[in-house]
Amino acid sequence: xxxxxxxxxxxxxxxxCATTPAETTSDTGQASDPAKPLPMRVAYNPDxxxxxxxxxxxxxxxxxxxxxxxxxxxEIKGGAVLxxxxxxxxxxxxxxxxxxxxIRTIDGTGRFVTPGIIDIHSHLGAYPSPGLEAHQDGNxxxxxxxxxxxxxxxxxxxxxxxxxxxAGGITAMQILPGSANLFGGRGxxxxxxxxxxxxxxxxxxxxxTLKMACGENPKRVYGYGGGRFxxxxxxxxxxxVAGYRDAWQRATExxxxxxxxxxxFDAWEKxxxxxxxxxxxxxxxxxxxxxxxxxxxxxxxxGVLNGxxxxxxxxxxxxxxxxxxxxxxxFGYKVSAFHHGVEAYKIADLLAKxxxxxxxxxxxxxxxxxxxxxxxxxxPMVHNAAGGCAIVHSDDANGIQRLNQEAAKALGDGARxxxxxxxxxxxxxxxxxxxxxxxxxxxxxxxxxxxAADVVIWSGDPFSVxxxxxxxxxxxxxxxxxxxxxxxxxxxxxxxxxxxxxxx
Amino acid sequence: MxxxxxLVASLLALxxxxxxxxxxxTGGKIVTNTAQGVIENGTVVMRDGKIVSVGTGAPxxxxxxxxxxxxxxxxGLFAAFSRVGLSELDSENPTNDTSAPGSEFQASxxxxxxxxxxxxxxxxxxxxxFTRAAIVGEPGQGLLGGYGALVDMSGSFxxxxxxxxxxxxxxxxxxxxxxxxxxxxAWQWLLSAINDAKAYPRSYITGHKEGDALVxxxxxxxxxxxxxxxxxxxxxxxxxxxxxxxxLRQREPQIKIILLGATEGWRVADxxxxxxxxxxxxxxxxxxxxxxxxxxTLENAGRLQRAGVTVAIADPNEATHNTRFLLxxxxxxxxxxxxxxxxFKAISSVPAxxxxxxxxxxxxxxxIADVVIWNGDPLExxNSPDAVYIAGxxxxxxxxxxxxxxxxxxxxxxxxxxxxxx
Numbered sequence: 001x002x003x004x005x006x007x008x009x010x011x012x013x014x015x016x017c018a019t020t021p022a023e024t025t026s027d028t029g030q031a032s033d034p035a036k037p038l039p040m041r042v043a044y045n046p047d048x049x050x051x052x053x054x055x056x057x058x059x060x061x062x063x064x065x066x067x068x069x070x071x072x073x074x075e076i077k078g079g080a081v082l083x084x085x086x087x088x089x090x091x092x093x094x095x096x097x098x099x100x101x102x103i104r105t106i107d108g109t110g111r112f113v114t115p116g117i118i119d120i121h122s123h124l125g126a127y128p129s130p131g132l133e134a135h136q137d138g139n140x141x142x143x144x145x146x147x148x149x150x151x152x153x154x155x156x157x158x159x160x161x162x163x164x165x166x167a168g169g170i171t172a173m174q175i176l177p178g179s180a181n182l183f184g185g186r187g188x189x190x191x192x193x194x195x196x197x198x199x200x201x202x203x204x205x206x207x208x209t210l211k212m213a214c215g216e217n218p219k220r221v222y223g224y225g226g227g228r229f230x231x232x233x234x235x236x237x238x239x240x241v242a243g244y245r246d247a248w249q250r251a252t253e254x255x256x257x258x259x260x261x262x263x264x265f266d267a268w269e270k271x272x273x274x275x276x277x278x279x280x281x282x283x284x285x286x287x288x289x290x291x292x293x294x295x296x297x298x299x300x301x302x303g304v305l306n307g308x309x310x311x312x313x314x315x316x317x318x319x320x321x322x323x324x325x326x327x328x329x330x331f332g333y334k335v336s337a338f339h340h341g342v343e344a345y346k347i348a349d350l351l352a353k354x355x356x357x358x359x360x361x362x363x364x365x366x367x368x369x370x371x372x373x374x375x376x377x378x379x380p381m382v383h384n385a386a387g388g389c390a391i392v393h394s395d396d397a398n399g400i401q402r403l404n405q406e407a408a409k410a411l412g413d414g415a416r417x418x419x420x421x422x423x424x425x426x427x428x429x430x431x432x433x434x435x436x437x438x439x440x441x442x443x444x445x446x447x448x449x450x451x452a453a454d455v456v457i458w459s460g461d462p463f464s465v466x467x468x469x470x471x472x473x474x475x476x477x478x479x480x481x482x483x484x485x486x487x488x489x490x491x492x493x494x495x496x497x498x499x500x501x502x503x504x
Numbered sequence: 505m506x507x508x509x510x511l512v513a514s515l516l517a518l519x520x521x522x523x524x525x526x527x528x529x530t531g532g533k534i535v536t537n538t539a540q541g542v543i544e545n546g547t548v549v550m551r552d553g554k555i556v557s558v559g560t561g562a563p564x565x566x567x568x569x570x571x572x573x574x575x576x577x578x579x580g581l582f583a584a585f586s587r588v589g590l591s592e593l594d595s596e597n598p599t600n601d602t603s604a605p606g607s608e609f610q611a612s613x614x615x616x617x618x619x620x621x622x623x624x625x626x627x628x629x630x631x632x633x634f635t636r637a638a639i640v641g642e643p644g645q646g647l648l649g650g651y652g653a654l655v656d657m658s659g660s661f662x663x664x665x666x667x668x669x670x671x672x673x674x675x676x677x678x679x680x681x682x683x684x685x686x687x688x689x690a691w692q693w694l695l696s697a698i699n700d701a702k703a704y705p706r707s708y709i710t711g712h713k714e715g716d717a718l719v720x721x722x723x724x725x726x727x728x729x730x731x732x733x734x735x736x737x738x739x740x741x742x743x744x745x746x747x748x749x750x751x752l753r754q755r756e757p758q759i760k761i762i763l764l765g766a767t768e769g770w771r772v773a774d775x776x777x778x779x780x781x782x783x784x785x786x787x788x789x790x791x792x793x794x795x796x797x798x799x800x801t802l803e804n805a806g807r808l809q810r811a812g813v814t815v816a817i818a819d820p821n822e823a824t825h826n827t828r829f830l831l832x833x834x835x836x837x838x839x840x841x842x843x844x845x846x847x848f849k850a851i852s853s854v855p856a857x858x859x860x861x862x863x864x865x866x867x868x869x870x871x872i873a874d875v876v877i878w879n880g881d882p883l884e885x886x887n888s889p890d891a892v893y894i895a896g897x898x899x900x901x902x903x904x905x906x907x908x909x910x911x912x913x914x915x916x917x918x919x920x921x922x923x924x925x926x
Contacts, residue, residue, distance in 0.1 A: 129793040160792055216595075349915050365905070366625060366825035368595035375905045381912065397791055405832065405885055412886030417909055465835030465885050494792060498743070498771065498799035502790045 038272060041265050042291035044299070046308075049152060051202035053191055056477030059104070060084045063457060064094050066108025071115035071431045071446035075424035081113050083453040086476035091447045106471070112462050115431035115447050116171025116192075116454035116472065119400050120312070120359045120438060121339050121393035125175055125198065126151050128159030129397060130493075139178035140185060144222050144234060145247050147210065148296035149185035151177045155198035158491040161397040164502060166192055166480040166489070168401035169456035169469040172203060174438055176339075179213035179314040180221040182234065182243045186300055187211050187312055189438055193474050194489045207439040209336070210304055214240065214315035214324060215370045241323060248331040251301030257292040258302065264289035310336040310439055312359075316370035318346035325354055337437040339393060341382070342374040348385035357389035357437040358382040361399070362406040362413075379407075379429060380414025380421060391437060392429045403430055408463035423463055452476070526551040527896070528563030529877060531573035537853040537866045541845075548577055550873035553896035558867045570891070572877050578848070580635025580874030580894065581882075582865045584784045584855035585737075585764065585818035586827045588637055589623040589655060589663075590615060594824055602824060603642035603649070611671060611697075611718065612725035613650030615641040621655075621663045625825045627903035630657035632828035633882060633889045635874040638859055640672050640737065642820075647682050647693055648673050648722070652737070654859055656874075658894045669859045670762070671729045674739040675749065677796045691748065693717050698756060701726035732758035735858070737784070739820070741767040742796035746776065753779045762858060764820065765789075767797040770804045773811035782814035782858055786821075787837035787847075805850070806841025815842070816858060817850040835883035848883065 061083050068079035070091060080094035082103075090097045126138040137154035140146040155175060165173070170192050177184035187209035190201040215237065223235030234240045271285035303309035311328070315321045315338050328335050337357040338344060342365065344351060344358040351358055360382065365374025383390035392407045394400035411426045435445025444452045453476035460467040472480035481487035490500050527550050534546040536558055547563055549556040563569045592599035601618030619639060629637070640652035654666035674682065675690050683690035700707075700715030704723040707715065715723050728734045736759055740749050746766060752759055763769065766783040769776055776783065787805040792798045809815050817837060822829050834847040842850075849865075856865030863871045873896035880887040892899040911924045 129791045130795055130798075131793050164790060345909070346912050346921075348912075363826070363828075366591075366593060369593055372593060373908055375909045377909045377913075381909075385915075397793070398788060401788075401790075402836075405836075408885035409832070412888060415886070416888060417913060463886060465832060465883055466839045468839055494798070497792070498768070499801060502801050 039288045041262075041269075044294065046303075049150070049199060049202075051204045052197065052199040053193070053195070053202055053204055054200075055086050055475035056193065056479065058084075058086050058476045059473070059478045060100070060476070062094070062097075062099060062103050062105045063108050063113050063455075064105055066111050066113045066457070067461075068447065069112065069114045069424045069427040069462075070448070071427055072448070073422070073425040073428055075422070079113070080108075081447060081455065083455065083473065083476045086453055088447055088449055088451050088453050088455075090449060106457065108457065110460060111470065112458040112460065112467075113447070114169075114427055114456050114458065114462060115445055116456050116474065117169045117403050117430045118434040118438070118440075118445060119165070119170055119173040119394050119403060120337060120391055120434040121395045122165075122173045122175055122397075122400055123178065123395070124161040124165065124173065124397060124400070125155035125157065125159045126177070127397075128156045129161050139180040139221075141180050141221060144181050144218060144232070144243050145183045145297065146177075146181050146185050147183040147247070147298070147300040149177065150188065151175050151185055151211075152188040152198050152202065155188070155190075155201070157195045157198055157201060158493045160491050160494050161400070162192060162194070163480075163489050163491060164397070165400045166472055167469060167482070167502065169404065169458070169462075169472055170400055171454040171456070171472065171474050171479075172435075172440070172444060173400070174209060174312065174434075176209070176211045176312060179211070179217040182213060182218050182240060183247060183297075183301070184211035184213060186309070189440060191474055193479055194491065203440065203443075205440075205443065207308060207310055208300075208303065209310045209312050209438070210300060212244070212311060212313045212324075214313065214320045215317060216368055217314070218243070237320065241327065244327055245330070247297075247301060248305075248327070248333075251298050251305055252331060254292070254295060254298040255302045255305050261289055261291050304333050305331070307333075310437070312337055312339055312437075314339045316340050316342045318343035320370075321347060322350060325350070325356070336439075337389075337391065340371075340395070342371045342378065345375060345378045345381040346373075348382045348388055351382060352385040352387040352389070355387070355389070357391050357433055359391040359393040359434070359437065361395075362392065362409040376409070376413035377417045377419070379410035380417070380419040383421065383426075383429070384414075384419050389433050389436070390429050391433045393434075404458075404462045404467075405465060408465070411463060423461075426463075526556065526564060526567040527570060528567040529570045529572050529577055529875065530563050531571055532575040532577040532877065534558060534867060535576065535578040535848060536868060537579055537849055538868045540868070545573075546577070548867055548875060550875065550893070550896050553873050555867055555869055555871045555873050555875075557869055570877070575890065576878040576880060576882060577867070578633075578876050578878065578882055579852050579865050579867050579871075580876055580892065581633045581830070581851050582853070582855045582861075583629075583634055583637035583818060583827045583830060583851065584816035584858060585820055585823060586629075586637035586639050587615075587642070587823035588625050588629050588657075588825075588827050589619045589621065589639060590641070591824040592620070592623055592625075600824075601641075603644050605644040607644055608719060609650075609721060610643065610646040610648035611650060611701075611722040611729075613641055613644075614653065614668065615639045615650065616653035616655075616664050616667050619653065619655060619664060621659050621661055624904045625827075626657055626659050626663075627900075628825070628905055629827045630659070630892060630894075630899055631889065631901050631903055631906070632831065633876040633878065633892060634827055634830075635876070635892065635894045636856070636861075636864055637827060638670060638855060640670060640823075643672065643674050643678075643682065645682065647675070647679050647690060648697070648726070651725070651734070654861065656894050658897070658899065666859065666861070668728065668734060670735050670737050671726070672737045672739070672764070676740045676742055676745045676765075677794055678739070687745070687748075697722075697726060698730050698759075701730040730756070730759060732760050735760040735762050737762045737764050739764040741765045741794075743768040743771040743799065745796065746772050750775055750779045750781065753781070766808070767804065768799040769813070770801065770807035770811075771799055773808050773813060776808065777812040782816065782854075783808060784816045784818050786819040787817060787833050787840065787842070788819070802836065802840040805837040805847070809842050809846045814854060814858075815846065815850050816854045817847065818855075831883055832885060835885065838883060844883070
């Protein structure tokens with residue numbers, strides 16, 4: 001959707017009433033005959049379901065005398081973090097800070113402060129609790145290629161899992177479609193805040209993502225249909241790759257059509273602005289070019305080829321990840337992260353060279369053949385490659401509540417294998433690296449002045465099993481307070497039910 | 505790396521001599537799980553597969569001394585509910601013997617008959633400190649899943665050390681579905697099955713070929729449960745379902761019941777305690793992911809403990825490959841209100857006692873020498889065992905996973921990894 005950036009806002013407003021609501025066209029602004037406006041460029045709104053997120057009222061605070069992991073790998077003992085107006089305004093020693101008079105202080109003695117955890121792989125809202133038949137909204141199983149679906153259209157904001165994740169220090173997450181399909185559809189990045197609608201939770205300014213899946217799942221769901229629904233291709237791993245290639249080829253041709261249309265329109269526009277008498281061309285601009293037909297599936301894939309949509313690739317085996325890397329080279333796009341990557345440790349060097357993150361579990365294995373070679377040191381071994389990027393992910397409504405514990409296991413396992421990583425560095429697996437792989441590192445993921453105050457205050461060392469999140473801030477507002485029932489949200493579904501939330 | 509290899513090598517060297525020698529582990533913090541409590545700077549002495557002494561005395565002369573200053577020494581862990589050794593790959597049916605949805609048999613199935621001591625999950629589980637486990641199948645098309653057995657984690661062909669120790673059943677939502685669609689149907693089926701077992705073999709000889717609920721083999725197999733010789737492990741979660749199960753204590757007082765799951769147990773904790781029914785809970789179950797667990801909370805285990813209920817910790821959903829997760833579950837139980845002592849016992853001595861094994865899960869004179877040396881608090885996520893003894897024999901601290909790890913730690917070696925086997 002590169003074309004969008006070329007269109008001035010005023011043109012959008014002018015065009016909006018002249019076309020169907022989904023279609024926005026630009027006025028050239030050069031109409032010579034007011035009675036007959038010139039045709040306008042066909043372009044589509046890339047954000048038709050915009051974020052309506054509003055931060056909670058800010059809680060400006062100074063957190064003092066805490067152990068601070070800055071998310072960049074640094075640790076500050078006896079450190080302070082200043083939160084004002086939703087942003088981090090200072091981090092370091094309290095003495096070096098200019099403090100506003102009367103600012104609320106929180107004693108961090110014995111506590112740890114970290115960036116909020118970002119889970120790069122969740123299905124909350126799309127596969128919510130309770131897991132009713134009516135709630136199976138995470139996989140559009142009707143076809144192997146469903147790049148046209150957007151998981152945000154499945155998100156139920158009243159999934160109690162969001163509040164459980166909050167208690168685990170999760171401040172943002174990527175919701176992905178499931179892995180039944182080769183192309184599962186668009187993922188969405190959300191802030192972990194209660195909302196009435198999915199749009200209320202959407203992370204403003206975050207890019208869209210595309211879920212793709214390797215291996216057993218697509219070929220089982222489709223090929224193994226045994227002639228029944230859904231059946232058909234792919235039937236094998238080579239069928240998987242043929243399915244990706246076919247779709248990317250179609251996307252390539254689609255993009256070529258749109259690129260040509262836009263180039264032709266530019267040329268036509270230029271002609272309309274340069275009267276024939278000046279250019280010596282007596283034919284005039286003629287008719288404007290016709291826009292290609294819109295294809296919602298290929299819109300998403302073209303977004304990837306244009307570098308605007310980030311690929312999140314579910315893939316377990318090392319050899320398949322290498323095939324996917326070649327696929328991405330063949331069609332000219334980049335894989336942002338391999339998800340699950342149970343065998344990532346076998347190609348840690350290749351992933352580092354390609355600049356692809358591994359979004360991994362600490363120790364899951366054995367539930368299927370492609371998960372057979374899982375080892376406990378996967379995360380530290382991916383991290384340890386020069387330039388390696390490891391991410392701790394959950395893919396699970398339980399695991400998302402304890403990603404810090406999963407990181408702790410990986411850290412301990414790495415040490416057992418001789419890979420010694422400081423805890424403050426390991427925190428990059430939980431916030432900075434996922435933010436990077438989601439294209440939101442400029443907004444969150446580390447404790448740096450100017451960034452969103454997405455912050456967790458832990459009761460102690462967050463790599464201890466006995467530690468819990470005391471306070472969670474999203475954009476400088478307390479979304480979760482373990483000691484204050486009025487700051488522990490209860491979703492609609494749980495209201496009036498036994499217990500009303502986990503903390504009963 | 506090198507240090508851990510040396511440790512493995514030295515332990516392997518010890519193994520053949522273990523039965524002939526007296527071994528003293530000294531200097532560590534000993535968790536006894538007995539009235540002795542925790543002993544700082546203590547010594548555990550073992551010989552011929554048994555514990556000889558636990559205390560603060562010096563190692564006996566002539567003993568092989570294992571220095572464990574700064575370490576923790578505990579009984580081997582005992583999983584109250586596991587399926588280790590029953591499934592190599594969960595999704596590949598030929599390798600998965602946890603359940604038989606296509607079988608007409610229920611009570612007469614025995615998990616022990618599917619146990620594979622070469623299963624790769626056994627070493628994976630063992631090197632995390634687990635020395636024993638109750639292995640229990642999963643009900644297939646019916647309400648009963650057959651008998652569980654007790655196994656050690658040695659990986660030897662004689663790993664099974666007790667058979668027919670528990671019978672698994674399911675009620676609640678899953679039981680209702682298996683019984684034809686409702687809780688009343690499931691309850692009627694269970695009562696009928698009890699009657700069938702009582703009537704066996706009489707009614708199966710005279711006229712009836714089959715019982716109301718159970719086929720002949722199952723009626724025979726269910727007998728020891730109905731007479732109370734073997735406990736019935738009933739998976740149930742909802743508070744009202746738990747109370748329904750507890751009515752069996754009046755109706756059939758001889759039947760020994762253990763609750764599995766009991767996610768809403770905290771709401772009826774006093775009743776469970778009064779009925780003297782133990783529970784096996786997953787302390788991390790806090791999502792209302794079914795209507796029968798709407799009151800799920802991380803505080804369930806701690807509240808049950810405080811009410812006086814006997815609590816063991818396990819997760820039936822992670823039973824084939826990740827029995828080792830029980831350490832993390834126990835740690836989280838402590839973070840949410842259980843005592844450390846109670847949580848550790850819930851993965852060691854409590855399960856041993858549930859299944860009639862008082863010489864396991866404890867460190868005291870005469871107990872079986874299942875001993876683990878840890879580099880710190882075993883419930884802490886970054887800690888792990890340095891050494892594991894099963895009946896006095898030191899176990900190799902490697903698994904297929906550690907071999908894969910070692911093969912790929914250095915990717916710059918000249919030959920392909922396939923040539924590297926350590």
